[in-house]
Amino acid sequence: MIFDKIHQFNFPTTIRFGAGAIRELPAYLKANGLSRPLVVTDPIVASLPFFNTIVEDLKAKGFSVTVFSDIHKNPVKSDVYKGTEVWDGDSRDSVIGIGGGAALDVARAIVLRVNHREDLFKYDDLIGGDVFVTNEVPHFITVPTTSGTGSEVGRSAIISDDETHQKKILFSPKLMAKIVFADPLLTMDLPPHITAATGMDALTHNMEAFLAKNYHPLCDGIAIEGMGLIKDALVNATHHPDVESRSKMLLASMMGAIAFQKGLGVVHSLAHPLSSLLDTHHGLANAVNLPYGMEFNIAGFEDRFIRIAKALGLKDENGAGVVRYLSGLNSTLGIPHHLREIGVKMEHIDTLADLAFADFAHPNNPKPVSREDFKALYLKAY
Known part of the structure; x- marks a missing residue:
């Protein structure tokens, strides 16, 4: 081994x-x-x-x-x-x-x-x-x-x-x-909810790096491999941790950080304001927003989502399949699906949208994201 x-x-x-x-x-x-x-x-x-x-x-x-x-x-x-x-x-x-x-x-x-x-x-x-x-x-x-x-x-x-x-x-x-x-x-004694949230953070890094608009095929290759490791290991690392699953997650985490020198995107700009304004755990903020941010990015980048789906071993090799996988993965890991479940209130939405639009991550998203887009995404995730 x-x-x-x-x-x-x-x-x-x-x-x-x-x-x-x-x-x-x-x-x-x-x-x-x-x-x-x-x-x-x-x-x-x-x-x-x-x-x-x-x-x-x-x-x-x-x-x-x-x-x-x-x-x-x-x-x-x-x-x-x-x-x-x-x-x-x-x-x-x-x-x-x-x-x-x-x-x-x-x-x-x-x-x-x-x-x-x-x-x-x-x-x-x-x-x-x-x-x-x-x-x-x-x-x-x-x-x-x-x-x-x-x-x-x-x-x-x-x-x-x-x-x-x-x-x-x-x-x-x-x-x-x-x-x-x-x-x-x-990492063996991390509680399941921290393992899940940090693991979804690593997955977000790899996925957003792969989709980022800058040309960097080295980072693309690392991100694809990182996604594959997470697909194999995250559920086991969360619910039945062993050295193999924990090792794969630690590798995938480092790979995501190496890959995102290429850039990040809309999901991180959705997540950062939750952490700074409401003190939400960064990985949890990414996890809840990830399906919504990925769905936003599908149109025009279908070929990239086919490659993501293949890396994740999905039957449906398309963007919709990726979004369904992410929602199902959150369910399996015990991660909420909606912002209202993690302390966000309706009165926060406008401030969150302002902070998200001012954030540094989304300029590298594969498509532009306006303040109105951020507000719509927060409302959809709410």
Whole structure:
């Protein structure tokens, strides 16, 4: 079985993938002359036994470890500033991000801020801020504990403004991790609802990347393979987890994050406002909106949906078949079908439509999306 040993991929980040890969972390730190890591995670992961085991193992081997976990589930600028204050006050020499997308985004933003001290959003890629990322950054290591965002292999962090709730993208190739320890055993104890939501996030990344309007056949191939892995593994990983299903989901998550350098689309622009305005889990927001966003995209792109249907092994190789599959998958995973079931109220719709239209993801959607389209999609999903 291919999942019973550790493999190495370089794409371009070095990825140590396989059951038990996390055990290599202390030796890696020592080999690179690092002894005082700042470990960034979220409050839930910080309370779990496996996290305590990682930290205690590092301490037992002589490393000085400081943990920062005071972050929101949808991270905001103030989280990054607080984490940087911890770095400043404790003579750290590296950053290890352990967790899902929120923890890894905050960790990456702290890595940026250590030697870039102007207002954090000056570095927003949407306004060309990446050109100001010119200084060196600390040694950065990532350890994913969910199979959703794939942030461990990314080079950007999505951080919201505390007041306006608008999401900003901090981007630079400098922000890529030096190494990823991708250990599926760290995902084994995720509860079913988190496994389902993060898995649908990974599926959304792969599907939207494949449909994005930019030409990037390398990303297309990765996205198609990622969809196939998710089709094989997500239901089992949610309801009957084993090392094989968890391994496939962890791979598919990283593949989605690699693929979406091509772009995302309408579904992410529908989902982001739910997270920033109502604090909805990002994966859940994507999952509920995914069938509606994909249905919106079918007309004019039928050939792309045929390829998606084939990757998913569907009998009906067309866009309608894909939408039916997504709705059925949500049912199987216990994910709601309507926004009203996850806290959205009718009075939210106009504000959500405004935020969605201002979002950065939909300009790469294969077809244009107007504010009126967003409002109609929210009402349909409501």
